[in-house]
Every structure is written in structure tokens, then in C-alpha cells.
Amino acid sequence: MSTPLIPEMPEPVYVMSEEGFRLATYTWGDEDAPVVLAVHGFASSCRDNWVSTGWVGGLLREGFRVLGIDQRGHGMSEKPVEPRNYQMPLLVSDVEVILDTYMIDPVRYLGYSLGARVGWHVAVDLADRVERAVLGGIPDGRPLGRLDLAQANDYLANGTPVTDRATQNYVKLAERVPENDLAALIALAGGMRFGDENPDLGRPPQQPVLVATGTEDLIFDDSKQLAAQLPHGTFAEIEGRHHFNAPGSRDFKRIGIEFLRDAGA
Numbered sequence: 001m002s003t004p005l006i007p008e009m010p011e012p013v014y015v016m017s018e019e020g021f022r023l024a025t026y027t028w029g030d031e032d033a034p035v036v037l038a039v040h041g042f043a044s045s046c047r048d049n050w051v052s053t054g055w056v057g058g059l060l061r062e063g064f065r066v067l068g069i070d071q072r073g074h075g076m077s078e079k080p081v082e083p084r085n086y087q088m089p090l091l092v093s094d095v096e097v098i099l100d101t102y103m104i105d106p107v108r109y110l111g112y113s114l115g116a117r118v119g120w121h122v123a124v125d126l127a128d129r130v131e132r133a134v135l136g137g138i139p140d141g142r143p144l145g146r147l148d149l150a151q152a153n154d155y156l157a158n159g160t161p162v163t164d165r166a167t168q169n170y171v172k173l174a175e176r177v178p179e180n181d182l183a184a185l186i187a188l189a190g191g192m193r194f195g196d197e198n199p200d201l202g203r204p205p206q207q208p209v210l211v212a213t214g215t216e217d218l219i220f221d222d223s224k225q226l227a228a229q230l231p232h233g234t235f236a237e238i239e240g241r242h243h244f245n246a247p248g249s250r251d252f253k254r255i256g257i258e259f260l261r262d263a264g265a
Contacts, residue, residue, distance in 0.1 A: 003060045009047055012076045015101045017094050019085070024076035025098055028056055029065035035104050036260055038068040039095065041113030041137065041247075042144060043174040043185050045075030049112055053248040058257050067107070069098055071115070075177075079184035086191025092121045099129055108260045109133035112247050114144070123205035132208040134256045137243050138223055144170070144189040152186045173244060208232045210259040212252055214241030234259070 012024035026046055036059050040049035046068035050056050059066050070077040072094060073086060080086075095118065099105055109130050111119035116135035123130045139145075146166040154160040155171060162168045174185045211227035213220050215237050227235035238252045246252055 003057055005054055005057045006051060007057050007060065009051055012070070015098050017072065017090070017097055019090075021072055021078040021080060021085070023072060023078070023094055023098065024070040025102075026068040027066065027102075028068075029060050030063075031065060033063055033065040035065045035067055035107045037095070037099070037104075037107040037109050038066055039109070039111040039115035039118055040069075040071065040074065041111075041115050042188070043074070043170065043177065043180060044112075044247075045070050045177055045179060047075065048177050049115070049247055050110070053253075055110070055247070055253055055256075058253050059260070062257055062261055064108075064260070067098070067102060067104065069095070071118070073181070073184040073188045075179050079181045081181075081183045081187045083187045083190035084194065086188040087194045088118070088121060088192070091118045092125055095122050096126055096129075099126070105129040106131045110136075110256065110260065112136040113139060113243065120205060123207055123209065124203060127206060130205075130207055132210075132260065133205065134210045134212065134259055136212045136238075136252065136256070137214065137217060137219065137246055138211060138226065139219060144192050146170075147186075147189045149186065149190055152182075152189070156182055156186060169244070204230050206231055208234070208259075210234045210236060210256065212236040212238055212246075212256060214238040214243060214246040214249075216240060216242040217246065219243065 014022045038050045056066050073079050109119045116138035123133050147170045148164040148167040151162045151167050155162050174180050174182050213223035227233040236255045238246045238249045241249050
């Protein structure tokens, strides 16, 4: 039986975070197949980032099992509205709890944007549990640092029009996915500003890592430089794509799935 281009979305299986938040997880494929852990970007979801774009279908056709998650604050997962619930170590801990619950390792990691930044830290902190990683559109500097929190909160509380262009884009992105809660996503953007969450080039992932970024993405040059400083890094250009439409690129899927398939080669 052939795998459909867009597989059906299973009912979520919930895993509890260390603080007791419900995290929605989804699985496809043979339980004995190599596992790709798919982690979406800011204001997206597993369905939006990986299922509707054809990634899950493509991975299944290559013989993978896919374990997808809705990060806290997204999709069908719980959505706390306090910024301190969105610090990077907590997002990494969520991944660890999910791997523990499913008793799966090692995995091949697939992340985009915020999911790619989480993947950097997962690959470092849980190094023995990640074979290799595709980090698409990995943000430069502090994640979501270009979002103007004051304007976003004023829009949420009072409906005041947002004038900052980057913040406009993030708000539109947040409102595009029906399951999103803008208050939770603004809290997430605030939570990313606790501590120093920049990639530590003094302690980079040691696994093979593919960094892929759209040629029209504002972070293109920074992503390319980041890949060049990884001990086993590769960079792929996603031609003609910007940050918000790169996940649907046919070229990105082809290059990313080939890289994940080549583990152990």
C-alpha cells in the first residue's frame, strides 16, 4: 500500500512535562524503523510544519518512523502564558521527557526555526541520543529577538495596530494556525530572553549537522557562517525561499531526507 503525500493526522498521545504541562505527540510508521524526531518552529505545529508540507509522507516513504511533537505553547499541547515557562532548558527537557516516555534513542533530529534552535541544544546536551540533525532556518542571535514585545502585548490587550514589520510578520504567523494562542506565543518570545540561548560555538554539536536556510531569508548569511564553524557541518541553500515558506520547499525535503537517510553511511 502506497504512502499518501499527506498522511492522516493521528490523535495526539500526551506526555507530561517535568512541570506537569501536557505535550502532544504523534507517531507514524513501523515501530522497528529508524526514528526521525520532528520539532516545529515558532507559531507552527507538527501538522503545519511537517505533515501539511509533505515531510512526514516523504519520511515514511523512505522507511522511517516519525515521532512528531507540538512544542509547549503550540498545537494541541498545553499553552502556559508565563514567559518563564518557555526558557530554552525547559524546551530541551520536554524533548528528553518525550524520548524517555517512548523509550527511543538514538534518533535523527529534524527541526525548523525555533525547533532548530532547540535541536542545537538537544544535540549538545543529549548527545548520545541524537545521531545527526537537520536544522532548518536556525535563527541568528537570540531567538525571536526581532519581535517587539511591547507592541505585541499592546496589540493583544488593546487591539493597537502593530507598526514594526518583523512583529507584524510574527503576529500574522501566530494567527494563521487555528490552534495557536497569541498570549502564549508572546510569552514564549519573552521567555527566550532569559539567559543566553545563543549557539555556543565553543561547545557545538559533534554529530553530522545539515544547516539549511532560504536564500531570501534575512538570516541566510549568519546560518551559512554557523554551518561553517560546526565540526561536521554542511550547509544547504533553499533557493528562492524566505523564512516562512522554506519548510514547504521540495528541494529542502529532498536534501533533508537524504541527509537523514545517510546516517551511518
